[in-house]
Amino acid sequence: MRVSVRGGPGFLGHLSSFFNVPGLFGSVPLQSNNYLGSDCADTLVAARGKWLGRESDRNYNVAALVTELPRVAEFDLAGGTFSKRVEWGRPVLPGDFVAVRYKGARSYQHVGALTGDTDGDGVLSGEDTTYQAGPWPLAETPLNAGPFDGHVVVLRPSSPxxxxxxxxxxxxxxxxxxxxxxxxxxxxxxxxxxxxxxxxxxxxxxxxxxxxxxxxxxxxxxxxxxxxxxxxxxxxxxxxxxxxxxxxxxxxxxxxxxxxxxxxxxxxxxxxxxxxxxxxxxxxxxxxxxxxxxxxxxxxxxxxxxxxxxxxxxxxxxxxxxxxxxxxxxxxxxxxxxxxxxxxxxxxx
Incomplete structure (x- = not known):
């Protein structure tokens, strides 16, 4: 799944897969290393905005989302193992954001959105999936795929x-x-x-x-x-x-x-x-x-x-x-x- 993020008339925009790829013919490093293009937070919020039929109103980053959105759950995740039991429906819901702070880091670096109780057991688990973008286009991947190993907070986006x-x-x-x-x-x-x-x-x-x-x-x-x-x-x-x-x-x-x-x-x-x-x-x-x-x-x-x-x-x-x-x-x-x-x-x- 790709999402085109456009800022208005005359702005060429970019696909989510562009933000973390080498420049033309490999002439520059990854765009995200130079803070160019969109990051995982921009892509996620833009995708949600597209779903709601609304354009993004500003640039986003993971730290801002963690600061601005209410937390509904918090735990550590390592190799699909959770530090505590977290149940679907109470407190987490499909569409909640999950942000991770990697070991030794001072701030949160990555964010995705929970898609639902994939395995149907009523408990948040490594097999449950998220929508996220990294060095790849926006895609659905399981929580235990690796990018969310660390200290995780579950955030509740405001309802429209x-x-x-x-x-x-x-x-x-x-x-x-x-x-x-x-x-x-x-x-x-x-x-x-x-x-x-x-x-x-x-x-x-x-x-x-x-x-x-x-x-x-x-x-x-x-x-x-x-x-x-x-x-x-x-x-x-x-x-x-x-x-x-x-x-x-x-x-x-x-x-x-x-x-x-x-x-x-x-x-x-x-x-x-x-x-x-x-x-x-x-x-x-x-x-x-x-x-x-x-x-x-x-x-x-x-x-x-x-x-x-x-x-x-x-x-x-x-x-x-x-x-x-x-x-x-x-x-x-x-x-x-x-x-x-x-x-x-x-x-x-």
């Missing part, structure tokens, strides 16, 4: 998801319970088992306007759906014009955002209307991928305008035959772009 909870007091709890019982039946509850991701647009110009609309606990100014109950509309996520992702409520809590599917659907609202941005496309794709990883039960990805195609399937529940709406959002163009970025997940449209 920002918490921005809407009001969820007694009025919304009661309205949620009443809505569920009325539309889904006694005992249906308000807990979501995620099986469908539904993309929307807010039809507002700003994040503030959208948030203020969702923050109200009871429905106002929506005669098209007012007959369906007092519960206000909302969603689980709200994506701003620049691609910033805000979580409004837990994914397993029911939101009123899509008739017939609220007990199985995670809703993603996008600020705007038929003018959604490329940043939002990338953010939605990243979030869909993140949700699928955390909730393997998810099988479908649809736009709000496509929701009625699921009527008659086991995913659909709605007791009131006349309670239906026709929606335009977010449109086939937006869905085509997002689906193109997550095609490998095999989600049903």
């Amino acid at each position: 998801i920002k918490e921005k909870p809407i009001a969820f007091g007694e009025k919304r709890r009661k309205a949620s319970a009443d809505y569920s019982e009325r539309h889904y039946g006694t005992g249906a509850g308000t807990t979501v088992t995620p099986r469908v991701v539904v993309l929307h647009w807010t039809n507002t110009a700003t994040l503030k306007a959208a948030f203020n609309a969702f923050d109200k606990e009871e429905l106002e100014g929506r005669p098209d759906i007012a007959a369906g109950g007092t519960l206000n509309v909302s969603a689980h996520f709200l994506v701003d014009r620049d691609g910033t992702i805000h979580r409004l409520m837990p994914e397993t809590r029911m939101a009123r955002h899509v008739i017939g599917l609220n007990l199985v659907a995670v809703g993603i609202e996008n600020v705007g209307a038929d003018n959604l941005t490329e940043d939002q496309v990338r953010a939605n794709a990243w979030l869909v991928r993140d949700l699928k990883e955390r909730y393997p039960t998810i099988t479908h990805l649809i736009g709000h305008h496509e929701h009625q195609r699921l009527e008659g399937t086991p995913l659909w529940t709605e007791r009131e035959a006349g309670y239906r709406t026709v929606k335009p959002d977010p449109g086939p163009g937006f869905m085509k772009k997002v689906r193109g970025l997550v095609a490998d997940l095999g989600l049903v449209p």
